Amino acid sequence: xxxxxxxxxxxxxxxxxxxxxxxxxxxxxxxxxxxxxxxxxxxxxxxxxxxxxxxxxxxxxxxxxxxxxxxxxxxxxxxxxxxxxxxxxxxxxxxxxxxxxxxxxxxxxxxxxxxxxxxxxxxxxxxxxxxxxxxxxxxxxxxxxxxxxxxxxxxxxxxxxxxxxxxxxxxxxxxxxxxxxxxxxxxxxxxxxxxxxxxxxxxxxxxxxxxxxxxxxxxxxxxxxxxxxxxxxxxxxxxxxxxxxxxxxxxxxxxxxxxxxxxxxxxxxxxxxxxxxxxxxxxxxxxxxxxxxxxxxxxxxxxxxxxxxxxxxxxxxxxxxxxxxxxxxxxxxxxxxxxxxxxxxxxxxxxxxxxxxxxxxxxxxxxxxxxxxxxxxxxxxxxxxxxxxxxxxxxxxxxxxxxxxxxxxxxxxxxxxxxxxxxxxxxxxxxxxxxxxxxx
Amino acid sequence: xxxxxxxxxxxxxxxxxxxxxxxxxxxxxxxxxxxxxxxxxxxxxxxxxxxxxxxxxxxxxxxxxxxxxxxxxxxxxxxxxxxxxxxxxxxxxxxxxxxxxxxxxxxxxxxxxxxxxxxxxxxxxxxxxxxxxxxxxxxxxxxxxxxxxxxxxxxxxxxxxxxxxxxxxxxxxxxxxxxxxxxxxxxxxxxxxxxxxxxxxxxxxxxxxxxxxxxxxxxxxxxxxxxxxxxxxxxxxxxxxxxxxxxxxxxxxxxxxxxxxxxxxxxxxxxxxxxxxxxxxxxxxxxxxxxxxxxxxxxxxxxxxxxxxxxxx
Numbered sequence: 045x046x047x048x049x050x051x052x053x054x055x056x057x058x059x060x061x062x063x064x065x066x067x068x069x070x071x072x073x074x075x076x077x078x079x080x081x082x083x084x085x086x087x088x089x090x091x092x093x094x095x096x097x098x099x100x101x102x103x104x105x106x107x108x109x110x111x112x113x114x115x116x117x118x119x120x121x122x123x124x125x126x127x128x129x130x131x132x133x134x135x136x137x138x139x140x141x142x143x144x145x146x147x148x149x150x151x152x153x154x155x156x157x158x159x160x161x162x163x164x165x166x167x168x169x170x171x172x173x174x175x176x177x178x179x180x181x182x183x184x185x186x187x188x189x190x191x192x193x194x195x196x197x198x199x200x201x202x203x204x205x206x207x208x209x210x211x212x213x214x215x216x217x218x219x220x221x222x223x224x225x226x227x228x229x230x231x232x233x234x235x236x237x238x239x240x241x242x243x244x245x246x247x248x249x250x251x252x253x254x255x256x257x258x259x260x261x262x263x264x265x266x267x268x269x270x271x272x273x274x275x276x277x278x279x280x281x282x283x284x285x286x287x288x289x290x291x292x293x294x295x296x297x298x299x300x301x302x303x304x305x306x307x308x309x310x311x312x313x314x315x316x317x318x319x320x321x322x323x324x325x326x327x328x329x330x331x332x333x334x335x336x337x338x339x340x341x342x343x344x345x346x347x348x349x350x351x352x353x354x355x356x357x358x359x360x361x362x363x364x365x366x367x368x369x370x371x372x373x374x375x376x377x378x379x380x381x382x383x384x385x386x387x388x389x390x391x392x393x394x395x396x397x398x399x400x401x402x403x404x405x406x407x408x409x410x411x412x413x414x415x416x417x418x419x420x421x422x423x424x425x426x427x428x429x430x431x432x433x434x435x436x437x438x439x440x441x442x443x444x445x446x447x448x449x450x451x452x453x454x455x456x457x458x459x460x461x462x463x464x465x466x467x468x469x470x471x472x473x474x475x476x477x478x479x480x481x482x483x484x
Numbered sequence: 485x486x487x488x489x490x491x492x493x494x495x496x497x498x499x500x501x502x503x504x505x506x507x508x509x510x511x512x513x514x515x516x517x518x519x520x521x522x523x524x525x526x527x528x529x530x531x532x533x534x535x536x537x538x539x540x541x542x543x544x545x546x547x548x549x550x551x552x553x554x555x556x557x558x559x560x561x562x563x564x565x566x567x568x569x570x571x572x573x574x575x576x577x578x579x580x581x582x583x584x585x586x587x588x589x590x591x592x593x594x595x596x597x598x599x600x601x602x603x604x605x606x607x608x609x610x611x612x613x614x615x616x617x618x619x620x621x622x623x624x625x626x627x628x629x630x631x632x633x634x635x636x637x638x639x640x641x642x643x644x645x646x647x648x649x650x651x652x653x654x655x656x657x658x659x660x661x662x663x664x665x666x667x668x669x670x671x672x673x674x675x676x677x678x679x680x681x682x683x684x685x686x687x688x689x690x691x692x693x694x695x696x697x698x699x700x701x702x703x704x705x706x707x708x709x710x711x712x713x714x715x716x717x718x719x720x721x722x723x724x725x726x727x728x729x730x731x732x733x734x735x736x737x738x739x740x741x742x743x744x745x746x747x748x749x750x751x752x753x754x755x756x757x758x759x760x761x762x763x764x765x766x767x768x769x770x771x772x773x774x775x776x777x778x779x780x781x782x783x784x785x786x787x788x789x790x791x792x793x794x795x796x797x
Contacts, residue, residue, distance in 0.1 A: 052696065052716035055772050059711030073640055073704035079502035083530070086497075398653075401499055401640065401660040455659055458610045459618075459652035 065191045074412065077400055081409035087441030089363075089428040090409040092236065092384050096299045098355050103343055104299075110342075111334045123330035125322035127153025127306070131337040135292070135306055138340075142233075142268045143282030144290060146308050152317050153328045157266060157293040157305030161188045163320045164227070164262055164289055164307065169194045173226040174218055178206050180387070180416030180425070182236045182264065185229055195223065196418045203378065205242035206230055208249040215257050227262045228254050233277045234267040234383025237416050237427035241277060241381055251284050260313075266293040266305075269349050271382035272357040286310050294336055296384075297349050302332045356384065362435035363428060366442035372449050377428075384431040387413075389424055390449060392462035396426040399452045408444040488522045490515060490794060491542035493559070495528035498551025499661065500638050503708065507548045507769035510776070511790060515546075518787035529553065537566060544794045545570040548766055551636050555766050556582040569797045571790060573765045577741040581763045584634050584666050587740060591760045594739050596732050598760050600625060601668035603634060606659055614652070621667050622648050628670040631655060633662035637764060639703045644670055673753035675702060676719050677774040678733030679767065681745045681789055682796065687737065689730035690778035694719035710772050717781040725756060732758050744793045747775050 081088045111119050126132075132148040139146065154160040161184070169175065171193035177185065179198035189196050197218060200210035211228070218225055230250070232242040242250065254261045263280045271277065281290035293305035309317055321328075339345065360380060367377050367388070374391025388410075390396055397412040413425025430438055456462035492515070494508025495501055508526055515524045525542070527533060529549060545563060547570055553559050557575035564575060573581065581587050585603045592598040602621055609617050622629070631654040632642040641661035643654035658665040675695040680687060694716040697706035706713045721729060729750060736748045740763065747767035751759040767775040769786060776786050 052694070052714040053777075054711045054714050056710035073499070073638070076502040076704070076708075077499055079505065080497055080499065083497060083501075085530075395656070398657055398660055404499065405661075407497075454610070455606065455656055458606070458614045459655050460614065461652050461656050 239380030267383035500550035514787035691718035
């Protein structure tokens with residue numbers, strides 16, 4: 045051998061300089077597959093993109109033009125770190141629909157509710173603090189909690205969402221280990237990814253448990269107004285203004301591209317969130333806020349939400365009918381009463397992550413279940429989104445998917461891997477097995 | 485110097501679409517840097533491609549599609565049908581290279597060492613009973629062994645199996661990427677990639693790149709996440725061994741009838757034997773890919789190398 049150089053190149057001169065939390069995040073072969081899912085040939089039941097085409101683009105153009113023409117100097121300028129006061133007043137009209145009453149000063153406007161998630165976590169959590177999450181839970185929240193090095197603990201769910209007894213037992217067990225629980229993160233209505241909704245009685249019980257344990261509840265409610273039957277479910281925050289931090293968003297009720305969300309928090313928390321928000325972004329986009337504000341002031345937003353509900357209900361029905369008609373025996377799924385998602389359990393313990401390349405080759409995509417857990421659960425699950433593809437495409441997607449599942453069952457039977465979880469998840473810790481937000 | 489219209493094709497529908505798009509952008513930029521007067525366009529491979537080629541015919545195409553269609557010869561056959569020049573191996577060479585067992589057999593015929601392998605379609609396991617077939621394979625090849633799809637790159641669907649109990653799951657993973665798998669003896673050694681180009685001085689092998697993945701396995705994550713693999717270029721080989729590795733790269737390029745550029749992945753074991761693993765006719769050109777490192781180590785640039793190939797046609 046020649047005299048060996050002491051070190052080679054790792055193609056990144058800063059590789060030893062990154063914070064531990066940045067090292068926790070990386071791509072994966074599974075995530076790369078979603079690049080194919082963005083092609084029009086592929087029926088993507090993967091991403092949770094709202095169907096913004098249901099908006100009148102002419103009206104949106106008028107709204108945007110009016111904002112620039114009539115309030116341009118303000119729209120294009122820095123604004124308040126807490127958000128535009130008039131918009132905060134209007135937000136209260138929206139939250140009244142889920143029973144939440146507050147003062148405009150209790151609200152902080154954020155760049156999507158994802159930013160509010162980040163602000164709350166950075167305000168509450170030190171590395172190692174426990175955050176309780178549903179089982180499964182929203183991947184974007186898991187990413188935030190992971191980036192602040194929280195100890196994420198899943199709490200069991202059933203068809204009615206978070207299970208109160210499981211919550212009690214988990215709290216006791218964690219406290220017995222001497223750990224500190226900072227937040228209970230929950231999506232009570234039309235949960236992402238499971239599609240389930242907590243009934244009113246269960247909400248009361250969950251609130252009581254959190255109150256008696258002294259744990260702040262982080263209520264994420266992006267889908268609350270998108271129920272298919274009856275009135276919107278009453279938010280947890282409606283019955284506890286001190287113990288619940290409520291997150292809302294215009295991403296699903298107007299347009300995700302505007303990136304406007306909000307948090308409603310008790311006074312002390314809100315002060316901290318505003319300071320944290322100013323440190324992060326100075327202020328939310330004035331242009332986006334004024335566009336939303338103008339839209340709410342001049343457009344029939346309640347009618348538009350009703351129209352979104354109709355679109356999504358038709359698609360939900362297309363998905364559920366197709367699953368019922370085509371999926372192999374042994375496949376199970378949740379029946380969402382609103383929102384964007386159904387949670388599917390594959391027969392005989394098939395591995396949804398291992399199956400994804402075959403699905404993408406057959407031009408259908410979904411999100412494997414493991415991405416919604418931090419502990420390797422979800423191997424035989426997948427999240428199906430019905431929000432974006434039109435009903436005919438959904439039916440075609442399920443047709444392709446059912447054929448993929450049949451093939452996978454045959455392979456699993458051939459190799460005797462059915463009902464036997466693979467040794468370790470194919471996704472390494474920290475690797476992302478979920479698509480970015482822009483994948484349809 | 486004649487101005488040219490060059491179209492870089494990337495994307496496609498293979499699992500390596502993301503890698504291909506990154507390769508395509510890098511190559512297009514590299515060509516723009518060295519030939520600012522050329523018209524360099526980029527396109528995906530979809531239903532719009534053929535009408536676009538007929539309306540706006542490029543002088544040359546750089547196919548940077550990884551995986552099927554891009555590397556299996558199909559696209560190149562089409563370009564030949566349309567009588568459009570392109571960079572890289574012709575359809576016939578691409579077909580031979582893309583099929584790992586076929587390439588391995590042809591390379592083995594030249595005397596280059598190839599790890600023992602067997603090839604099985606899914607139907608064989610189904611019809612003859614997977615446990616018996618897997619047991620026979622395990623007995624024949626021995627553990628550890630490598631399971632991989634016969635076609636495709638970026639180590640997708642590849643597993644190193646150290647014990648028989650893990651073989652079924654490795655099979656399922658490989659069959660997710662294709663209908664036939666290759667089960668090959670695992671060789672322990674130094675992982676090296678040798679690139680061959682048609683440069684200003686003719687066909688030549690570039691300095692080999694030695695690959696040392698942090699995790700011990702050069703999988704998809706290690707390939708495309710900067711910082712997770714350490715590369716030595718030139719590889720830490722004796723002069724004699726480096727020459728042998730280059731010779732293997734040139735032999736593979738020649739026996740498969742490849743043109744313009746190729747990258748062979750080989751292993752150098754502790755006894756100094758160079759083992760051929762596979763060859764790529766559309767090597768990755770991303771920020772972390774091997775061929776750009778080899779080109780750089782030869783004091784060349786990706787743009788110059790490709791411009792030369794295009795001008796030589």
